Amino acid sequence: MPSPAVLAELQLGELPLSLVWSLFGLSILATLAAGFVAPLVGSFLLTRRTGFLGIVLPQFAAAGVAFGYLVLPFWTEHLGHLLDPVAHGDEAHLALGYHLLWAGLFTALGLALVALSSRRRDGTDTGMMAAAFAIASALTVLFAHGSPVGDIYVHGLLRGEILAIDEHELEILTGTLALVALGVVLGARHLTRVGIDPDSARVLGDRPLLWELFLALLVGATVSVSVMTVGPIVLFGLLVIPPLVARAFARSMTSFLVLASLLGGLSAAGGVWTSFTFDWPLGPSVVVAAALLLIPALPRLFGRGR
């Protein structure tokens, strides 16, 4: 093993593979898990013409994480007995439950805003989403600015730096994403039926509102758990781009979901490789890898008929 002084001089790509794996192995696994699962949820956002949520909700979740840091002193003093925000055994990181609480709350706030805005189809809905994204972005920076402890963490989160996570966080992330994937597999038929033609779904006995809530739950869980382990930028890319590419080639809903998931996994793997090879931040690397997949799809996306 090289000495710390030598390590400090090395580019990430020059580090021994075993060292990279021991330092970032869990984060890489987290990114790959998000890569395979986030596009499944993103596929339903895209087909429901709400692909912009793939950008807005992660930003809300990031604002929630930053807000958690802002209120940390207050929380520790008054509410610490309810949920200890400090991770035991590693005081440099906050406990995952604390992050999850705020990310989840802010994601739910974003989803509620979407539900309210979607009643208006005169442009108010998309306008509100654009405004919400701008506000959530600004608040993320301001919340973090108000918390010296959180500023570095949130800055790294927003830049898409690879984030060190522990085994417990990986378990939570993969466990949640596994449940989300199971939810998509079990609910795909009904989510599709309700999304394509709500009236016919009602005639067949479906309750569209319940399925809307189910989808919101899947989206909320994916976003709030993923955002503080892989960061919002990775989510931006994974929720939106792989489904967009997959839809251009898919001839059925099944092939669409499978292809979107595979392309998401490929984007995550490509992003990890690029990040370590060129010493780029992981988040943008994953998005760039996903964007490269867009190129072969462009003729179909802009062409007439499919």
Next chain:
Amino acid sequence: MAGSSLIEARAVDLGYGREVVLRGLDLVVERGDFVGILGPNGAGKTTLFRGLLGLVEPLGGRIERGDTRLGYVPQESTFDAAWPVSALEVVALGDRRQGLFGRRARREKALEQLARVGLTERARQRFTSLSGGQRQRVLIARALMAEPDALFLDEPTSGVDLPSQERILRAVTELNADGGPAVLLVAHQLELVARAAQRFLWVAEGRASEVTADDLPGLFHPTPRAAGGEVSHA
């Protein structure tokens, strides 16, 4: 509800919020019926349909459906094209059974329904790549997946060419004639509906009235006398 009745509507008012679109609807649909629903645009045909299907709650009166299984064929243009579904998948979505299990049986049943509308060879094709007439037939096959007692078709021949109109109507007529579901069909093409339906409902000016085939030409092209109320409202 009488034994052979599938749907009974008594003194039903239908509308949205407080606005009544259709007043005093009386209608009994029985097994084997083929009801053509006609009327000018915006007269309330769709509201009537939605009320009978249970998609709109009556503002007054009552609608009884008992255990009647309903099949619904919307206008193909209302089907959201953003979904990359195959024709076979669209049909399979019409199955009432829940859950993952029985996928193979569902697929085979969906193929059978596609065969009934003459589209077996299009099963794997993307729904949006089909012609308007083919899409409409796929939606009919989807409705048949639910093994309906009453089949509701909302302007299935609109926007499709004449041969496709004929094909769609022939398919529906054959279904109805073979001891299949009762059919309620909204359409604009008087000649087509007059040939297929046995009963006719004329929807205009907030009322739905049962009329005969002989009344229809006068209603579609009213002379001052016919327009003045030759046909009594139910």
